[in-house]
Amino acid sequence: MKDLFRGELVRLTSEAPETYAKSEVRWQRDSEFVRLANSSPAGLSSEKSIKEWVEKQSEKGPQPERYPFSVRTLAEDKLIGFFGLYVDLIHSEAWVGIGIGERDFWSKGYGTDMMKICLRYAFLELGVERVSLGVFEYNPRALRSYEKAGFRLEGRTRKDTLRDGTRYDSWWMGILREEWLRQNGENQ
Amino acid sequence: MFDIQTQLFEGVDVRFGPIDHDKDAEIESKWTHDSDFMRMMETSPARPMSAAMVKKQYEKLEKDMDENKNQYYFAIRAKEDDHLIGKAVVQWIEWANGNGFLRLGIGSAEDRCRGYGTQALRMLLRFAFAELNLFRVSAIVPEYNEGAIALLKKFGFAQEVCRRQSLERDGRRWDIYVFGLLKDEWQNNPDGHPRQAQA
Numbered sequence: 001m002k003d004l005f006r007g008e009l010v011r012l013t014s015e016a017p018e019t020y021a022k023s024e025v026r027w028q029r030d031s032e033f034v035r036l037a038n039s040s041p042a043g044l045s046s047e048k049s050i051k052e053w054v055e056k057q058s059e060k061g062p063q064p065e066r067y068p069f070s071v072r073t074l075a076e077d078k079l080i081g082f083f084g085l086y087v088d089l090i091h092s093e094a095w096v097g098i099g100i101g102e103r104d105f106w107s108k109g110y111g112t113d114m115m116k117i118c119l120r121y122a123f124l125e126l127g128v129e130r131v132s133l134g135v136f137e138y139n140p141r142a143l144r145s146y147e148k149a150g151f152r153l154e155g156r157t158r159k160d161t162l163r164d165g166t167r168y169d170s171w172w173m174g175i176l177r178e179e180w181l182r183q184n185g186e187n188q
Numbered sequence: 189m190f191d192i193q194t195q196l197f198e199g200v201d202v203r204f205g206p207i208d209h210d211k212d213a214e215i216e217s218k219w220t221h222d223s224d225f226m227r228m229m230e231t232s233p234a235r236p237m238s239a240a241m242v243k244k245q246y247e248k249l250e251k252d253m254d255e256n257k258n259q260y261y262f263a264i265r266a267k268e269d270d271h272l273i274g275k276a277v278v279q280w281i282e283w284a285n286g287n288g289f290l291r292l293g294i295g296s297a298e299d300r301c302r303g304y305g306t307q308a309l310r311m312l313l314r315f316a317f318a319e320l321n322l323f324r325v326s327a328i329v330p331e332y333n334e335g336a337i338a339l340l341k342k343f344g345f346a347q348e349v350c351r352r353q354s355l356e357r358d359g360r361r362w363d364i365y366v367f368g369l370l371k372d373e374w375q376n377n378p379d380g381h382p383r384q385a386q387a
Binding site: 039040041088090091092093129130132152154155156157158159160161162167172174176 | 351
């Protein structure tokens with residue numbers, strides 16, 4: 001069987017709260033990163049509060065609808081980002097949130113590798129019928145990477161994001177189980 | 189077209205009111221026993237709820253409104269006899285982006301097809317755009333809810349997203365649509381006239 005947690009460039013981990021908090025507190029200071037990833041206003045949290053938040057999550061134990069992962073590079077063993085799958089168990093749909101906080105690792109294929117692992121996990125381990133995500137129109141790099149992973153554009157909500165005085169669309173994408181299987185049938 | 193003397197919460201046949209924790213719970217409990225209604229309103233599994241369960245939900249809702257300040261909930265009542273007709277909600281408001289999501293339901297079969305939904309949506313849109321000053325509103329609708337789709341189109345909502353096969357019911361998968369309406373589009377047609385009548 002395939003190692004579900006390992007791609008060509010990265011592997012999935014679960015980090016100690018203090019390790020994760022140390023990285024996250026740095027990532028939050030990069031407002032460009034935060035605005036590419038999230039529609040709510042950028043803010044800054046203390047290392048302490050992030051650590052406590054992660055601790056609270058792990059105290060709850062594994063939750064059947066939440067699958068958060070940290071991501072480390074294979075070459076340097078460096079924590080560079082995260083992704084999470086949030087599953088609607090009733091309707092068999094998973095939503096993805098994904099980010100690379102370390103800017104040095106943008107545009108080098110790490111995101112593509114992460115998404116590959118993410119979809120493989122969603123369809124082969126969680127067994128969902130579809131995977132969904134949203135992306136801002138001012139993030140064309142992400143958009144191209146999602147298309148490459150097999151996502152299809154399903155529509156745009158017009159002008160729902162206001163940033164620096166300009167209104168932008170959100171783009172919504174989805175990939176169905178049968179589409180993913182057709183594209184990845186033999187070589188997952 | 190509106191001025192400050194025009195009441196926000198008074199329509200022709202219906203009005204918006206606050207929750208009546210005792211009386212409304214009994215009535216809403218009856219609605220939850222109608223699986224057709226529940227499947228139009230919710231994507232979570234339909235289940236009958238006792239008045240006590242509904243009352244708990246009201247308490248949770250008001251606590252959430254108070255704590256998160258991103259939701260407005262109205263009971264829709266008949267002006268004639270004040271009986272509870274349905275609910276009208278603006279939720280998931282993102283203040284920084286000026287957008288929110290609408291929910292609207294007419295609970296019992298006798299109150300449907302009488303124009304109450306149109307009146308309630310007219311009031312809810314005015315509240316969203318002219319009181320909350322939102323820039324856009326959205327509505328999420330499964331493809332099988334034809335009544336909702338017709339009502340939204342009447343007010344000029346555009347179908348913006350088709351999330352393919354996102355819902356599983358009756359042994360098959362259904363698309364979910366996201367509809368959107370911008371403030372300037374609403375201002376052109378705040379009463380919800382059919383398209384032909386506008387031209």
